[in-house]
Amino acid sequence: SQTIHQWPATLVQPVGSPLSLECTVEGTSNPNLYWYRQAAGRGLQLLFYSVGIGQISSEVPQNLSASRPQDRQFILSSKKLLLSDSGFYLCAWSVSRVGVGYTFGSGTRLTVV
Amino acid sequence: DQQVKQNSPSLSVQEGRISILNCDYTNSMFDYFLWYKKYPAEGPTFLISISSIKDKNEDGRFTVFLNKSAKHLSLHIVPSQPGDSAVYFCAASDHSGYALNFGKGTSLLVTP
Numbered sequence: 001s002q003t004i005h006q007w008p009a010t011l012v013q014p015v016g017s018p019l020s021l022e023c024t025v026e027g028t029s030n031p032n033l034y035w036y037r038q039a040a041g042r043g044l045q046l047l048f049y050s051v052g053i054g055q056i057s058s059e060v061p062q063n064l065s066a067s068r069p070q071d072r073q074f075i076l077s078s079k080k081l082l083l084s085d086s087g088f089y090l091c092a093w094s095v096s097r098v099g100v101g102y103t104f105g106s107g108t109r110l111t112v113v
Numbered sequence: 114d115q116q117v118k119q120n121s122p123s124l125s126v127q128e129g130r131i132s133i134l135n136c137d138y139t140n141s142m143f144d145y146f147l148w149y150k151k152y153p154a155e156g157p158t159f160l161i162s163i164s165s166i167k168d169k170n171e172d173g174r175f176t177v178f179l180n181k182s183a184k185h186l187s188l189h190i191v192p193s194q195p196g197d198s199a200v201y202f203c204a205a206s207d208h209s210g211y212a213l214n215f216g217k218g219t220s221l222l223v224t225p
Contacts, residue, residue, distance in 0.1 A: 045215075102213060
C-alpha cells in the first residue's frame with residue numbers, strides 16, 4: 001500500500017535561518033507531488049507541484065523553493081526564513097493528473113521566531 | 114484569486130442533527146469536486162467526491178450535492194456526531210489541471 005512520510009512534525013526556526021522539509025512516498029511510482037501551506041486564517045495554498053524528477057512548478061512567488069531529486073522524494077527549502085513563512089506545511093501525492101484522491105502527509109508545523 | 118469559496122468559516126450543530134457545509138466556485142471548467150476533513154495538527158483526509166456529470170453522491174452519512182448552474186456544492190452529514198468536529202475543505206479541479214484548488218475551510222463543531 002502507498003504511504004507518505006513527512007518530517008519533522010514541528011519546527012521552530014529563527015528568522016534568517018535555512019529550512020529543509022522532506023517528504024517521501026512509498027508504494028507508487030512517478031507520483032505527482034505537492035507542497036501546500038495552511039497559514040493562520042487561510043485555506044490550503046498550493047506552493048509547488050511536481051510531475052516528475054527535476055520538474056517543479058511554482059504557484060506562488062515567495063521565499064521558498066522545492067526540489068525533486070528522486071522519483072518519490074520532494075523537498076521544500078528556504079535559504080533565509082521570514083516571519084511570514086510560519087504555517088502548517090503539507091506534502092501530498094496523487095497518481096492522477098486531475099488530482100483525484102490526493103493523499104496528504106501528516107504535516108509540519110513551522111514557527112519562525 | 115480564490116476560485117473555490119467557503120463563505121462560512123464555522124458551523125455549530127447539535128449531535129444527531131444535519132450538518133450542511135456549503136461551497137461555491139467560479140471556474141466553469143471545474144469538473145471534479147472533493148471534500149476533505151482535517152483534524153488539528155494532521156493532514157487532510159479525503160471524504161467524498163463528485164464528478165460534474167452527477168448531481169449527487171452518497172457515502173454512508175455523507176452526501177455531496179452539486180448544482181452546476183449555480184456553481185455550488187454542499188456536503189450533508191446526517192446524523193452529525195461529535196467525531197465529525199473538524200475543518201472541512203472543499204476542493205475542485207479541471208481535467209487539464211495538475212492540482213486541486215481548495216477553499217479556506219469550514220470548522221464544524223458538533224455538540225453533544
